[in-house]
Amino acid sequence: VLAFDARSRTSRWPPGTYASYANSGPTVAAAIVEKIAGKPYEDFVRERLFSPLRMPTTTFDNPPANNALRAHSYAADGRTELRHRSLLFRPSAGLDASAAEMGNLLSLFLNGGTFDGVRIVRTAALVRMETPASTPGARLGLTTGYGLASQALQGEGLVWRGHRGGFEGASADFFYERELGAGYFLAISSDDDAAFEAIGQLVRAKLAKNAVRREPPESTRPSDRAFSVTSGFYEVANPRYERTRFWRSVVDLAYVSETVDGLRVEARSGHFSRGTYVHVDGALFRLSLIHI
Numbered sequence: 001v002l003a004f005d006a007r008s009r010t011s012r013w014p015p016g017t018y019a020s021y022a023n024s025g026p027t028v029a030a031a032i033v034e035k036i037a038g039k040p041y042e043d044f045v046r047e048r049l050f051s052p053l054r055m056p057t058t059t060f061d062n063p064p065a066n067n068a069l070r071a072h073s074y075a076a077d078g079r080t081e082l083r084h085r086s087l088l089f090r091p092s093a094g095l096d097a098s099a100a101e102m103g104n105l106l107s108l109f110l111n112g113g114t115f116d117g118v119r120i121v122r123t124a125a126l127v128r129m130e131t132p133a134s135t136p137g138a139r140l141g142l143t144t145g146y147g148l149a150s151q152a153l154q155g156e157g158l159v160w161r162g163h164r165g166g167f168e169g170a171s172a173d174f175f176y177e178r179e180l181g182a183g184y185f186l187a188i189s190s191d192d193d194a195a196f197e198a199i200g201q202l203v204r205a206k207l208a209k210n211a212v213r214r215e216p217p218e219s220t221r222p223s224d225r226a227f228s229v230t231s232g233f234y235e236v237a238n239p240r241y242e243r244t245r246f247w248r249s250v251v252d253l254a255y256v257s258e259t260v261d262g263l264r265v266e267a268r269s270g271h272f273s274r275g276t277y278v279h280v281d282g283a284l285f286r287l288s289l290i291h292i
Contacts, residue, residue: 073169134230
């Protein structure tokens with residue numbers, strides 16, 4: 001990966017300062033695993049993860065034997081078939097797996113790193129995976145941010161952990177709510193993002209039908225707030241692609257202003273969560289009203 005794009009060898013900021021979504025990260029981590037383990041990454045994850053989880057057809061190798069098992073991919077129209085292709089960032093995406101075998105992986109996460117009573121992932125490793133650390137929000141106490149390839153979906157008092165991904169002709173959701181004791185794996189072989197999002201919402205609503213929702217943290221009274229806000233325009237500090245920084249600084253601007261109860265964020269793009277935020281504690285706020 002680093003050889004493919006020499007510019008990626010230069011860190012954009014000191015490690016631990018910011019975080020930005022990048023498919024190259026897991027790929028570099030896989031290269032480190034190969035150096036330490038002395039074997040290909042594909043063999044390592046097969047021996048340490050897929051085999052003990054009884055996932056015999058799950059692989060990054062794209063073997064010919066899986067051709068007959070692989071679903072066909074389609075464009076958003078549902079009719080135009082797309083050619084299957086391998087990815088440069090293979091440890092980040094392109095895993096061949098069945099829904100049944102992904103259910104075993106869900107069981108591992110729901111049970112805190114164990115499967116059939118056998119520990120496969122250390123508790124400390126799982127906690128670190130689910131804990132955001134290298135963002136300003138995390139340093140201020142935000143626990144629902146992005147961890148190590150672990151994102152949080154929040155809604156109706158629940159926090160689902162997992163990951164969402166996709167490429168041309170395929171999208172997948174892998175999320176679990178450990179306190180609820182439920183999770184799901186969803187995959188479609190189409191570029192229909194609207195249908196994919198709608199199906200995911202229906203699945204989460206079904207699983208959480210009888211769940212006990214957590215109440216949002218109470219907002220503080222205006223006189224108790226200990227923060228100051230400089231009203232004005234703000235730009236994204238950590239764009240996913242550095243080459244788009246100038247364009248993002250023009251398009252992805254947000255106007256932040258102080259209100260009686262907290263903050264108001266106005267933006268044209270979807271990069272910022274537009275709405276009214278109430279103050280919770282210190283420098284933490286929660287979204288109380290979404291602006292469409």
